[in-house]
Amino acid sequence: xxxxxxxxxxxxxxxxxxxxxxxxxxxxxxxxxxxxxxxxxxxxxxxxxxxxxxxxxxxxxxxxxxxxxxxxxxxxxxxxxxxxxxxxxxxxxxxxxxxxxxxxxxxxxxxxxxxxxxxxxxxxxxxxxxxxxxxxxxxxxxxxxxxxxxxxxxxxxxxxxxxxxxxxxxxxxxxxxxxxxxxxxxxxxxxxxxxxxxxxxxxxxxxxxxxxxxxxxxxxxxxxxxxxxxxxxxxxxxxxxxxxxxxxxxxxxxxxxxxxxxxxxxxxxxxxxxxxxxxxxxxxxxxxxxxxxxxxxxxxxxxxxxxxxxxxxxxxxxxxxxxxxxxxxxxxxxxxxxxxxxxxxxxxxxxxxxxxxxxxxxxxxxxxxxxxxxxxxxxxxxxxxxxxxxxxxxxxxxxxxxxxxxxxxxxxxxxxxxxxxxxxxxxxxxxxxxxxxxxxxxxxxxxxxxxx
Numbered sequence: 001x002x003x004x005x006x007x008x009x010x011x012x013x014x015x016x017x018x019x020x021x022x023x024x025x026x027x028x029x030x031x032x033x034x035x036x037x038x039x040x041x042x043x044x045x046x047x048x049x050x051x052x053x054x055x056x057x058x059x060x061x062x063x064x065x066x067x068x069x070x071x072x073x074x075x076x077x078x079x080x081x082x083x084x085x086x087x088x089x090x091x092x093x094x095x096x097x098x099x100x101x102x103x104x105x106x107x108x109x110x111x112x113x114x115x116x117x118x119x120x121x122x123x124x125x126x127x128x129x130x131x132x133x134x135x136x137x138x139x140x141x142x143x144x145x146x147x148x149x150x151x152x153x154x155x156x157x158x159x160x161x162x163x164x165x166x167x168x169x170x171x172x173x174x175x176x177x178x179x180x181x182x183x184x185x186x187x188x189x190x191x192x193x194x195x196x197x198x199x200x201x202x203x204x205x206x207x208x209x210x211x212x213x214x215x216x217x218x219x220x221x222x223x224x225x226x227x228x229x230x231x232x233x234x235x236x237x238x239x240x241x242x243x244x245x246x247x248x249x250x251x252x253x254x255x256x257x258x259x260x261x262x263x264x265x266x267x268x269x270x271x272x273x274x275x276x277x278x279x280x281x282x283x284x285x286x287x288x289x290x291x292x293x294x295x296x297x298x299x300x301x302x303x304x305x306x307x308x309x310x311x312x313x314x315x316x317x318x319x320x321x322x323x324x325x326x327x328x329x330x331x332x333x334x335x336x337x338x339x340x341x342x343x344x345x346x347x348x349x350x351x352x353x354x355x356x357x358x359x360x361x362x363x364x365x366x367x368x369x370x371x372x373x374x375x376x377x378x379x380x381x382x383x384x385x386x387x388x389x390x391x392x393x394x395x396x397x398x399x400x401x402x403x404x405x406x407x408x409x410x411x412x413x414x415x416x417x418x419x420x421x422x423x424x425x426x427x428x429x430x431x432x433x434x435x436x437x438x439x440x441x442x443x444x445x446x447x448x449x450x451x452x
Contacts, residue, residue: 078407091148096389380443
């Protein structure tokens with residue numbers, strides 16, 4: 001394994017070829033094949049663990065924020081969640097450029113160390129005597145900066161997993177031409193890539209599509225806990241528990257969707273699957289619009305907090321004896337009276353919410369994987385580190401704006417305005433996809449003459 005270190009990252013993944021031999025252009029040695037897939041599996045595990053950590057934290061941010069700093073409101077929650085993506089947006093192009101000029105293990109190791117330190121800071125933000133919410137803001141931003149390594153992971157996986165497809169469709173080119181986009185800088189200067197430049201319109205359009213896809217899910221996972229607490233009068237513990245179950249179910253659903261779209265995309269193409277996913281998401285948010293004559297329970301208790309209750313000595317002893325969990329669960333529940341829309345906006349029924357979550361859980365993963373797949377194919381056989389960095393940066397920008405957008409619109413105008421605006425954004429995105437539909441084709445199709 002020592003011989004497969006830095007030098008292994010630099011050398012071609014295919015074995016030597018005889019001059020003029022087309023077969024040698026598309027044959028990979030067994031040793032390189034095993035090494036490549038061992039690396040891919042390690043990176044898959046890295047991304048999986050990172051996603052698990054993110055999912056664990058995202059559901060508890062709002063209760064944790066309320067516990068450590070009573071001055072934090074729902075709008076500040078949006079900034080805390082957005083800080084993660086801001087850090088990731090800044091770091092992604094940096095790590096992507098770094099991986100194009102140095103061995104990929106360097107940005108990966110540095111980013112993981114940053115993530116570990118930032119999560120330790122997040123775990124202890126309750127210790128300072130004041131300004132705890134700002135410590136949390138900084139901690140989440142640093143965690144996001146460490147998560148910027150996803151650009152490096154994506155660029156390697158995108159190149160390595162598409163090796164067979166690219167070499168078969170470009171068998172009349174040299175081995176280095178087919179693999180140059182994953183070898184690193186040691187060989188790229190010596191390579192001659194296929195003639196033709198990347199369609200920049202398709203690249204920009206795909207970044208916009210990816211931005212909207214991430215924007216939609218970012219705002220959904222941000223508003224999930226406050227929405228369920230307001231609509232169904234759940235306590236903080238209930239919201240974290242039930243919403244965690246919902247997100248876990250959506251994760252299982254996403255795995256099934258990933259398996260399904262892999263088969264479906266081979267029959268109807270990635271563009272059609274992307275369009276269908278956006279339509280499903282649009283229907284999901286349309287169903288989420290409030291309707292009917294039933295209104296949420298109002299949180300009236302806070303109006304009487306200034307009064308001093310008459311309590312007996314026994315009640316005081318019982319109150320001191322109760323655990324913090326029991327005491328916290330008895331706090332006021334329902335839609336806060338400070339949110340004026342609570343008085344006139346109908347409740348979102350639980351069945352209505354679950355159906356909506358089910359549809360969004362189908363549409364989002366389909367759109368996510370298809371936009372990413374199209375982007376990789378559009379780029380073609382060239383180094384993808386920087387381009388993948390910009391794709392990750394666009395997704396991070398979506399995760400910045402999504403939480404800030406939904407937290408402010410929801411707090412001041414309510415779910416009817418918030419989800420209506422989301423429906424409008426999805427409609428505009430479908431229109432954009434229709435306009436650029438014919439340009440979203442693989443590099444090999446555009447210049448190599450192969451069929452999609």
